[in-house]
Amino acid sequence: DGGITQSPKYLFRKEGQNVTLSCEQNLNHDAMYWYRQDPGQGLRLIYYSQIVNDFQKGDIAEGYSVSREKKESFPLTVTSAQKNPTAFYLCASSIETVPYGYTFGSGTRLTVV
Amino acid sequence: AQKVTQAQTEISVVEKEDVTLDCVYETRDTTYYLFWYKQPPSGELVFLIRRNSFDEQNEISGRYSWNFQKSTSSFNFTITASQVVDSAVYFCALSEAQRSQGNLIFGKGTKLSVKP
Numbered sequence: 001d002g003g004i005t006q007s008p009k010y011l012f013r014k015e016g017q018n019v020t021l022s023c024e025q026n027l028n029h030d031a032m033y034w035y036r037q038d039p040g041q042g043l044r045l046i047y048y049s050q051i052v053n054d055f056q057k058g059d060i061a062e063g064y065s066v067s068r069e070k071k072e073s074f075p076l077t078v079t080s081a082q083k084n085p086t087a088f089y090l091c092a093s094s095i096e097t098v099p100y101g102y103t104f105g106s107g108t109r110l111t112v113v
Numbered sequence: 114a115q116k117v118t119q120a121q122t123e124i125s126v127v128e129k130e131d132v133t134l135d136c137v138y139e140t141r142d143t144t145y146y147l148f149w150y151k152q153p154p155s156g157e158l159v160f161l162i163r164r165n166s167f168d169e170q171n172e173i174s175g176r177y178s179w180n181f182q183k184s185t186s187s188f189n190f191t192i193t194a195s196q197v198v199d200s201a202v203y204f205c206a207l208s209e210a211q212r213s214q215g216n217l218i219f220g221k222g223t224k225l226s227v228k229p
Contacts, residue, residue, distance in 0.1 A: 033216070040122070042204065042221035058216070088156065101148060102217060104158040 006105035023091035032074035119220035136205030144210040
C-alpha cells in the first residue's frame, strides 16, 4: 500500500544535540512538507520541497534543516539552534503544488530531556 | 494576509447530537481551495474534503456535510448524529493558488469530544 512513513514515532533528545526525523513516501508525489504541531497552535510549516534537490523555508524554519536528494525522502534535522524543539512533527506529500489534498504521515513526537 | 480561524477550541457533545464546527478564512486570491482534516488520537491527519472557490455547492457525505459561503468567508462542517468515533481534532485549511504557492495554511483546530 502506498503512503508516508515517519520514523521514529517517539524520539528523545538531549539539549544541544542534533536529531534527524525520517520521512519516506512511495506515492510518487513531487511535493513534500514538514509541519510542526504544538498544543493549541495548529500546524505550522517548517520547510517544503516541490522538486528533488530544491526546498524552501516555511514560516518557522529557524533551527531546522532539510535535504531532498531523492523524490521519496525528505528528512528533517532539528539542530541545537532550535530553542524549543519539543513538539509533534508531521510530514506530508502532495501530487503537485496545486493541492488535491495532502497525504500525511503518522508523525514523530520529539521530546527534549 | 491569508488566515484561517477556528473560533471553537473544544466542543463536547453527547452521542447522537448534531454538531457544527466553524471555519472562517481570509484571502485576497480569487482562486483558492478549502480543506477539512480529521486528526484522531493516533496523530495522523486524515483528509475529509477539498472545495475550490468557484464551487459553492454544499456537500454531503454520509453523516458529514459542509456549508461553503463566500459571502461570509466561511466553510463550516456539520456532523449529524455524532458518534464516539468522531472524537478527534478537526482542522480547516486554506490554500491560495498564487500567493502561498499552494501551501496549506491551517487553523488551530477544534477538539471534538463525543460522549457515549
